[in-house]
Amino acid sequence: MSDQASDPGLRARQVDALTDEEAQAELAALAAEIAHHDERYHRLDAPEISDADYDSLVRRNRAIEARFPELVRDDSPSRRVGAETAEGFSKLRHGVPMLSLDNAFADADFLEFCASIRRFLRLEATETLAFMGEPKIDGLSINLTYEDGIFVRGATRGDGTEGEDVTRNLLTLADLPRQLTAPFPARIEIRGEVFMDKADFLQFRAQQERAAEERDERRARGEKVGPAVTIPANPRNAAAGSLRQLDPAITAQRPLKLFAYAMGDASEQPAETHEGWLQRLRDWGFTVNPVSELLADEEAALGFQKRMAEQRAGLSYDIDGVVYKLNRLDWQRRLGFVGRAPRWAIAWKFPAEQATTVLLGIDIQVGRTGALTPRAVMQPVSVGGVMVSHASLHNEDEIARKDVRIGDTVILQRAGDVIPQILGVVTEKRPEDAQPFAFPDRCPACGSHAVRPPGEVVKRCTGGLVCPAQTVERLIHFARRNAMDIEGLGAENVQKLFDEGLVKSPADIFRLARHADTMRSWEGWGARSKKDAKKVANLLAAIEARRSVPFERFIFALGIRRIGEANAKLLARHYHSFPAWRAKMLAATTIGSEAREELGSIQGIGPAIATELAEFFVEPRNLAALDDLAGEVTPQETVVVAAEGNPFAGKTVVFTGSLQTMSRDEAEAQAERLGAKVTKSVSKKTDFVIVGADAGSKATKAAELGLRVLTEAEWRGMAGLG
Incomplete structure (x- = not known):
């Protein structure tokens, strides 16, 4: 690791000023930090940083990757979605995944989003982009399924693929149409937000506070009391808790409302524009946010954002930003999705809220990869109506850069319903005896040495399995x-x-x-x-019940570093079965082997993640634990179902050269939608090589190997693109 890689000021440096070596170190550091925060959010349901700060990490990662494409690590968290389903509810699988949105925080972010649409669709700079602007309700996302016009079931977003079955609870909502007015598709998923407006929330919170006081009084008198009374911190918590009641009768007593705004799976397309879709929702009896507005172009969107920021306090419900959706649905379909988010929509968030408090101490937490993460323990303070007492300090570089010391008065920032982050210190209030924090060099859990691997900002316990x-x-x-x-x-x-x-060990569970x-x-x-x-x-x-699980879940559950849900799905889709994957991974432990090259060429995996996988399989104790687990669990094979007449499903394809009718990104996304495996290099296992202008060495190698080579026109014809 270079001196710059360990410099606490590296994070503050502009991307354009980074050297190759610094960029590589920064990408490694960002990958570690973002993975840690994904774990805190998705597994522990205890995030440590604000939405704004998390997204600043993701945006910096993307900016560096764009500036240094040859250094891309391919382990970005941008494919992650949502949260986990809760106990007590059965699960429903969404017909189309409920994905989250990328975020913008400034004019420049939104304009870059618009530019990315033009690049992907190859539109001229003069091409007008019309958007629907919809205030982003701070509530609970739900998915409503209608068959033959009748509401049949509803689910929360959950992890994006499947959510909690809250059908009975939804039926208590007055805003939910039980039957659609004709005409309607035979089957359609309608997405919306369940929320509680400000006035209703304040009244509900007051009721809960009175109930809690009465319960305490009964307990003091020695009387029997029921379960604890939950006092919600904000309208979003109140809405989510109310809809997730196991007893629908309780939900029926809560003042919940519903706005509808999006479409999931549908047997037919009911509109040609998003504006038309919202009108169709109104015709069917749904309430659509009345503040939503069709915006003719980017300038109109910029103006709408400013107006919403000014009007925000006067709305009857909480919003934390505005969602902008490309109005043309045909363009939405072409743009598709990247990782966890659509390319055609973005959430422009409002600035975060701030407060000050006193830092009482710093705890060190140990994660599953051995990462030592400092957590601030603070004097409780209200930030945006929520009492908080903990915040993330990320790593030792962040502590040193901000010079945070125990006893300091610190500035907190909070955006969304998360634990805030410490922005800085009010130095004039620093106690005279405050000392710089000494980050431990031993693990607080096992006493093993804690080391900082080259290129990373995170110290890790070396204790491993002990x-x-x-x-x-x-x-x-x-x-x-x-x-x-x-x-x-x-x-x-x-x-x-x-x-x-x-x-x-995992096998012991079974x-x-x-x-x-x-x-x-x-x-x-x-x-x-x-x-x-x-x-x-x-x-x-x-x-x-979990002795047989989808293969991608099995891979993700192993906890291999840098193998998140998205990469687990890529591996499962590529290798199909556990025996095939195990054999290929063992072969890939040999650097330069055909299996190693194959692994590194998988679109979205790359050489860095391939190295992590090889290191996992080369460790005898890992292999023994894996085989022990395989004796108890049978991962289900991943099957790619080919649509009738689709020649690309399950095939490996490579694109090379400049395409004329679509961008490379759009072509690769289209191939993946058809079930193809897109890789970056040509080998004898490649099924199709699609060549554009100036194809170069990949086309030459394809010819040498006798592979099937397609022109862009042939590719479009076989893919049914006209």
Whole structure:
């Protein structure tokens, strides 16, 4: 690692001023930080930084990749979606994934979004882009399915692929049409937001506070009291908690409203523009946000953003920004999605809120990859109506750069419903005896040395499998809902099973039935309480139900560094089965091998992630644990279903040269929609090479290997693009 890579000021440097070596180090640091925050958000449901700050990390990562394309690590978190489903609800799979949106925070961000649309569609700079501007409601996203015009089921967004079945609860909403007015598609998914307006929230919160006080008084008198009363921090929490009640009668008592705004899967397209789609929703009886407006061009959108910022406080409901959607639906379909977000929409967020408080201490947390992450412990303070007492300090470089010391008065920033980030220190209020924070060089969980790998900003525990914190975190990750999805096996229960010596590896989870009597003897597991009598039986049943899982879930559950959900899906789609993947990964441990080249050429994987996979499989203890697990679990094969007449499904394709009728990005996205595997290099396993102008060495190699080469026109014809 260079001196610049460890310089605390590197993060503040402009992208254009970075050297190749600095850019490489910064990409490595960003990958580590973003992966950590993904884990905090998606697994622990305990984010440490604001939406604005998280997105600033992602945007810097993208900016560096754009400036240094040859250094792209291919482990960006931009493909991640949503949160996990909660216990107590069955799950529903969305016909079309409910993806999240990329964010903008300034005029320049929005204008770059518009420029990216023009680049992808190859539009002239003079081509007008019309948008629908819709205030971004701070509520709970839902997916409503109608068949033959009748509402049949509804689900929360969940992890984007499947969500919680809240059909019965949704039926209590007055704003939900039970039947659509003809004409309507035979089947359609309608997306919207369930929310609580400000006045209703204040009244509801006051009711909850009174109920909590009465409960405390009854308890003080020695009377029996029911479950604790939840006092929501903000309207979003109130809406989400109300819709997720297990008893629909409780939901019916809550003042919930619904705005509809988007379309998911549909048997036919009911409109040609987004404006027309919103009108169709109104015709069907839905409430559409009345402030939504058709904007003729970018300038109109910039003006709308300013007006919404000024009018925000006067609206009856909370908004945290404006969503801008390209009005032409045919362009939306061409643009498609990249990772977790559509290319045709963006959420322009309002500035974050700030406050000051005193830093009381700094805790060090240990993650499943051994990352040591500092967390600020602060005097509780209200930020945007929410009391907070913790914030992220990211890593030791951030602590040094901001010179944060225990006892300091710090400035917090909060955007959205997350724990805030410390922006800086009010130095004039610093205590005279405040000392710079000494970041530990040993793991607080196991005492092993903590080292900082070259090119990274994160210190990591070297204890590996002997570190209890890492082992427990890996087990929690394994059982999480978008991994193996073992209901009832959350962090607390994993910790208990580990402490009791029953679970030390993932395979041990599937052998817990042998210890059922022991588990039932534990307090809170059925020893004394009738309420907990079925806890062990339910847990064992949930474990048995996950002995066969989709292959991509199995890969993600292993917790291999840099293998998030998106990359796990890429691997599952490419190798199809666990035996094939295992064999190929073992072969890929040899640098320069055909298997290693194949792995690194997978679009979205690349050589850096290939190295991480090879390092995982070259470790004998990892392989032993994997094989032990494979003896208990059978991953389902990934099958790519070819549409009738589609010659590209399941085939490996490479694009080379300059295309004339579409951009390379659009062509690759179209090929993936057809079920093809897009790779970056030509090999004897390539099925099709599509060549444009100035194709170069890839076309030459394709000819040498005798591969099937297609012109752009032939590709379009076979793909059904006309």
